[in-house]
Amino acid sequence: MQSRVIEKAASLLESGACTRVLGWKAGAFFYDVTPAVFTCAQEVREQMVFNPFCGANLSKYLIAESRKEGRIAVFLKPCDTFSFVQLQKEHRIARDKVWAVGVQCRGMCDIDSLKELGLKGVTAVEEAEDDLRVTTLYQEKTISRKEALSPRCHTCKSRKLLDCDELIGDQGQDLPSSRFAQVEALEAMTPEERFAFWRGELSKCIRCNACRNVCPACSCEKCVFDNPNSGVQNKAAASSFEENLFHIIRAFHVAGRCTDCGECTRVCPQHIPLHLLNRKFIKDMNEFYGPYQAGGDFDAKPPMLAFTLDDPEASIITNGRDGQ
């Protein structure tokens, strides 16, 4: 896969079809791959990577990049294409300035998943079909790709590549996903237990704002949380209330637009399962207003921009408590 992606990027630049390429390059370690813009084929051949650690969703960068001169090529995984479509729906991306290359995906890996398997000092990971050959300072080991998957990839909703100009690999299908299982487990708890769960998670937050900055749905040019008068722009969480407020409001602002890409949880340095908040919204919206997948197509009306005369009243909320 890596060689096909790099060749494609280089040839798009060489032929002049695009002036820039948005892809990934290695960071300080091979597993902390970072997004990067390349402007010449030589740069691409030297620096560009495509490996199982290219988790970053590049679609959000297109908001700024598609406003610049010339056309930019971008590589998108299936989940990234949902954000790509959603951003177009919101008129944030100039589609004619983008050449979208869809890359089929077998699930991205996570260094933390490897560490959990007891693999320390990892120096290289090689793909081999459904397996990964992991080289560490101490040993070489072959593990199945499934074991090393990043948590979000276990509940991947779809391998469809939407709205791409060309594909590398095959077109995929929607997957049967158990993505609401964790939400349901929480719903089954008592309010006291749920409060304790969220307090335990959210009290770890250091307000680095990474979850906001990475989220393709969170793309306001002026964010409420940057307003010094809001009382919640502080980096350090001053009180438990402010921690809750930040997360409730952030989740609410992207309700109906969150494509469930899982980036928020992936980037959180404190491993807070943030995606559960928006999954709860998605589950509720599906139940109350009919199935909807943000970014799934160009036509469906987003539930938070619509209403029907006989929408359920707020008394419908049960969260697992049967119809009381």
Added chain:
Amino acid sequence: MQVNETFTPTIVAFCCNWCSYAGADLSGTNRLQYPANVKIIRIPCSCRLNPMFILRAFQRGADGVILCGCHPGDCHYTTGNYYARRRMTLLFSLLDFMGIERERTRVEWVSAAEGAKFAATMNDFTQTITRLGPNRRLEDLRCKVE
């Protein structure tokens, strides 16, 4: 949670200017009784209710928050309350999901002619909140006004 016998809950009622606020007025001119600890905040439409207002009310010591607006179909601006209905349903569901009991939040449609319904709603809501006890989960103690 302990039920304190002397506990009088603080209730914040966001009322739409065109219906419930007038409904509250009517209930007053009709000399109907509703608890004095209901603090009414007038908003131009139920749809004006920013979720931040609700969280702020809880932060400053509210024990329950209720939104009152025009009945569906009667919105002064035609459709505001339909959007408010969706938003509040989702927000209150998320609050409940995070452990803020859903009984602490409520949406009720009260027209300008329904003074009696306004008083009855407030009495009932106050009872519910008294039973639940003080809100400790979304409260910033620094801001508590004694």
